[in-house]
Amino acid sequence: MEGFGYVMQGFAVALTPYNLLWCFIGVxxxxxxxxxxxxxxxxxxxxxxxxxxQMNPTSAVIMLxxxxxxxxxxxxxxxxxxxxxxxxxxxVTCFDGYQMARQGRAGAALGISAIASFIAGTFGVVGxxxxxxxxxxxxxxxxxxxxxxxxxxxxAMVVLLAGKSMIKALLAMMVGLWIAGMGxxxxxxxxxxxxxxxDLLDGIDFVVVAIGVFALGEVLSNMEKRxxxxxxxxxxxxxxxxxxLQDLKDCRFAFLNGSLVGFVIGVLPGAGSTIASFIxxxxxxxxxxxxxxxxxxxxEGVAAPEGANNAETGGAMVPxxxxxxxxxxxxxxxxxxxxxxxxxxxxxxxxxxxxxxxGLVASMYIGNVMLLVLNLPLIPLFAQILRLPAYVLYxxxxxxxxxxxxxxxxxxxxxxxxxxxxxxxxxxxxxEFPSAxxxxxxxxxxxxxxxxxxxxxxxxxxxxILVSRPMSATMLFLAVLILLAPLFRRANALRVKALAExx
Amino acid sequence: MRLLRxxxxxxxxxxxxxxxxxxxxxxxxxxxxxxxPGPGFFPLWYGIGLLGLSVLLMAIHARQAxxxxxxxxxxxxxxxxxxxxLAACVALLKVLGFIVAFALFAFFLVRFLYRESFGKAFAVAxxxxxxxxxxxxxxxxxxxxxxxxxx
Numbered sequence: 001m002e003g004f005g006y007v008m009q010g011f012a013v014a015l016t017p018y019n020l021l022w023c024f025i026g027v028x029x030x031x032x033x034x035x036x037x038x039x040x041x042x043x044x045x046x047x048x049x050x051x052x053x054q055m056n057p058t059s060a061v062i063m064l065x066x067x068x069x070x071x072x073x074x075x076x077x078x079x080x081x082x083x084x085x086x087x088x089x090x091x092v093t094c095f096d097g098y099q100m101a102r103q104g105r106a107g108a109a110l111g112i113s114a115i116a117s118f119i120a121g122t123f124g125v126v127g128x129x130x131x132x133x134x135x136x137x138x139x140x141x142x143x144x145x146x147x148x149x150x151x152x153x154x155x156a157m158v159v160l161l162a163g164k165s166m167i168k169a170l171l172a173m174m175v176g177l178w179i180a181g182m183g184x185x186x187x188x189x190x191x192x193x194x195x196x197x198x199d200l201l202d203g204i205d206f207v208v209v210a211i212g213v214f215a216l217g218e219v220l221s222n223m224e225k226r227x228x229x230x231x232x233x234x235x236x237x238x239x240x241x242x243x244x245l246q247d248l249k250d251c252r253f254a255f256l257n258g259s260l261v262g263f264v265i266g267v268l269p270g271a272g273s274t275i276a277s278f279i280x281x282x283x284x285x286x287x288x289x290x291x292x293x294x295x296x297x298x299x300e301g302v303a304a305p306e307g308a309n310n311a312e313t314g315g316a317m318v319p320x321x322x323x324x325x326x327x328x329x330x331x332x333x334x335x336x337x338x339x340x341x342x343x344x345x346x347x348x349x350x351x352x353x354x355x356x357x358x359g360l361v362a363s364m365y366i367g368n369v370m371l372l373v374l375n376l377p378l379i380p381l382f383a384q385i386l387r388l389p390a391y392v393l394y395x396x397x398x399x400x401x402x403x404x405x406x407x408x409x410x411x412x413x414x415x416x417x418x419x420x421x422x423x424x425x426x427x428x429x430x431x432e433f434p435s436a437x438x439x440x441x442x443x444x445x446x447x448x449x450x451x452x453x454x455x456x457x458x459x460x461x462x463x464x465i466l467v468s469r470p471m472s473a474t475m476l477f478l479a480v481l482i483l484l485a486p487l488f489r490r491a492n493a494l495r496v497k498a499l500a501e502x503x
Numbered sequence: 504m505r506l507l508r509x510x511x512x513x514x515x516x517x518x519x520x521x522x523x524x525x526x527x528x529x530x531x532x533x534x535x536x537x538x539x540p541g542p543g544f545f546p547l548w549y550g551i552g553l554l555g556l557s558v559l560l561m562a563i564h565a566r567q568a569x570x571x572x573x574x575x576x577x578x579x580x581x582x583x584x585x586x587x588x589l590a591a592c593v594a595l596l597k598v599l600g601f602i603v604a605f606a607l608f609a610f611f612l613v614r615f616l617y618r619e620s621f622g623k624a625f626a627v628a629x630x631x632x633x634x635x636x637x638x639x640x641x642x643x644x645x646x647x648x649x650x651x652x653x654x
Contacts, residue, residue: 051643167560171518174553178525178546185542190532192542193525216589223585224578226617391617392627395609398589399635402601407645415593415648423586430579431514449545457539 007129010358014366019059019359026063027367030070031374034090035078035382036393041071042329042439043218046210047397049337050404057341058356062363064337068330069121069313069364072273073371076113076306077382080106089273089309092281096294096301103297108243112299113306114375115243116255120307121368123259124266124314129361131267132350136322139347144454145466149475151448154325156479158437166486169437172428176441177448179204187453199413206336207408209442211401212418213435214329217425219397222390242376243299251303254284258307265308266315268327273312277305314364321345321357324447329436332443515561522554581616588612600650606632 013019033044045064052060075090080097093113100109142150158173182193183203194200243251258280265276284304285294294301319325324346326332338345343353350357375382405418428435459465467473529550533541592608599607606628614624636654639645 051645167556167563171553171556171560174549174556175518175521177549178521178553181546187538188533188536188542190542192532192546193528220582220585223582223616226581389617391613391619391623395605395612395627395631398592398608399605399631402593402596402605403635403639403645403647406601406648407639410646412593412596412648415596419586419589419593422589426582426586427514431510433514452545453540461535461539 010362013359014362026066027070030067031074034071034074043215092305099297116303116307120311124311148451149472173437173441176438180445212421213425216422220426254300254303262308262311266312273309280308511564518557525550
């Protein structure tokens with residue numbers, strides 16, 4: 001009954017005209033940036049973050065979360081019409097979505113994508129509502145050693161954000177730790193890595209790093225080419241966007257599969273929606289009566305990954321809000337947003353800020369309905385964004401990045417740092433260093449160092465405090481296990497290869 | 504010379520140098536104080552990690568052939584030109600202010616990098632600058648960098 005009361009309280013917050021407006025702005029912007037290839041939700045949230053400082057945090061988080069899950073809806077549009085994923089989680093949607101579009105079924109593919117997103121997105125929010133409060137209660141017993149172990153566990157998730165090279169991911173993470181450590185040490189007031197510059201005494205603002213590495217890095221990379229891709233035509237009218245009854249029947253299991261897989265993968269920090277969509281697509285193909293048709297334009301090949309990447313959003317909010325662990329670049333930026341607003345995601349978040357937590361949950365229900373209503377009839381209109389020339393879009397992104405950074409501190413030094421981090425983001429993209437681990441290191445580095453030093457103060461320098469407490473020992477063990485998992489996989493692959501060559 | 508063309512090796516070398524720098528700096532800070540670890544404790548350990556991993560990266564890629572240009576270094580010139588223009592724009596912010604510096608930057612991108620007509624470049628530059636002014640300065644009350652002319 002108590003839980004029901006909180007949900008109602010959340011709806012009372014989310015249904016105020018002011019919050020409804022911000023929710024709509026968030027999902028609308030999210031859909032648009034999801035459609036635009038080359039500009040992801042992480043970059044957009046980073047760019048808009050400074051503009052939310054004047055808003056109340058509940059409305060701000062409702063809007064930014066709207067951008068996050070709205071982009072998942074929009075991301076499928078370019079996958080289906082261009083064979084170019086609007087954001088990384090929509091890669092799998094290209095496999096069957098683009099093939100359906102080539103067969104003249106773009107409308108049905110877009111419709112199935114929107115319906116799957118709605119069902120799974122709503123499922124993800126229900127899951128968030130049910131799982132987050134008990135998990136937060138459990139985490140209330142944590143002290144500094146447990147927090148340090150938790151941060152280690154969070155950093156170990158770098159394994160899942162690693163991409164092709166684990167070494168590069170770890171290096172990126174350590175650079176993130178280094179950048180986080182710049183400035184004045186809070187315990188001793190000693191200055192670290194400031195190069196004698198007074199501008200660096202306060203450290204480097206998260207907004208500068210996030211906008212530089214994500215937004216400018218991406219745009220600088222996109223500046224390499226001038227040509228634009230060919231858009232397949234979108235059928236006009238709601239009727240042509242609705243899938244047939246047979247399509248919906250074929251997708252029954254895919255809706256459920258996408259919802260469950262997406263949520264569970266989302267709860268695991270670091271796994272992310274791209275992995276969720278690949279796994280649900282794999283399961284769908286494995287249990288299908290017509291696996292040979294996958295990749296040639298089957299509707300369930302669109303429904304499963306689209307559902308998974310939307311349900312993942314609700315799942316990803318669980319570790320973010322209850323433990324303060326971001327599982328992806330976008331949730332890392334949301335974590336930083338909370339910190340900048342003076343809130344601290346973690347076990348006390350739900351207890352201390354029930355209005356914000358339940359308001360956010362309720363707004364996600366409402367946002368999903370808005371997205372369904374927006375996406376079905378307005379897809380042809382949204383697709384027109386793809387015709388916006390790059391020479392109009394990119395100067396605008398550069399401009400808003402400069403304004404965003406300058407508005408935080410009023411410092412031109414920060415704008416210079418933005419340009420430098422933009423170059424770093426571009427170099428990382430070119431050299432295939434993943435940027436999410438850098439952000440992960442940057443966001444968790446400060447808390448991790450603080451928790452470690454507080455733990456060692458508690459034990460008067462005795463490191464065994466970290467492993468003598470059951471919860472911290474378990475989490476540290478898990479972190480080591482996660483970090484070593486790729487080595488075991490590699491050793492096993494070598495063993496299988498050696499056996500194959502020997503036989 | 505072969506190694507210098509190897510992006511992985513070169514990035515490993517740069518990161519190894521960063522690792523050495525972090526270790527040297529961390530050693531000048533207090534490692535353990537009376538109240539526990541000092542400001543040099545944490546950086547020393549990630550500095551060592553950074554150095555070790557970057558040496559490993561260099562060792563793995565030292566024997567490999569340089570990454571072929573086909574992996575996509577062809578458009579790098581356009582990107583560096585864009586970045587140089589951005590740097591010039593940032594340098595001009597103090598003198599000309601955001602409105603003018605951004606207009607010049609946008610004009611350069613559209614006219615010279617996208618090779619669009621003078622008219623289109625002017626429209627994007629002027630429209631963008633005015634749009635930013637109206638949206639941020641007037642509507643949202645966000646202060647834009649001002650130049651010697653006061654705007």
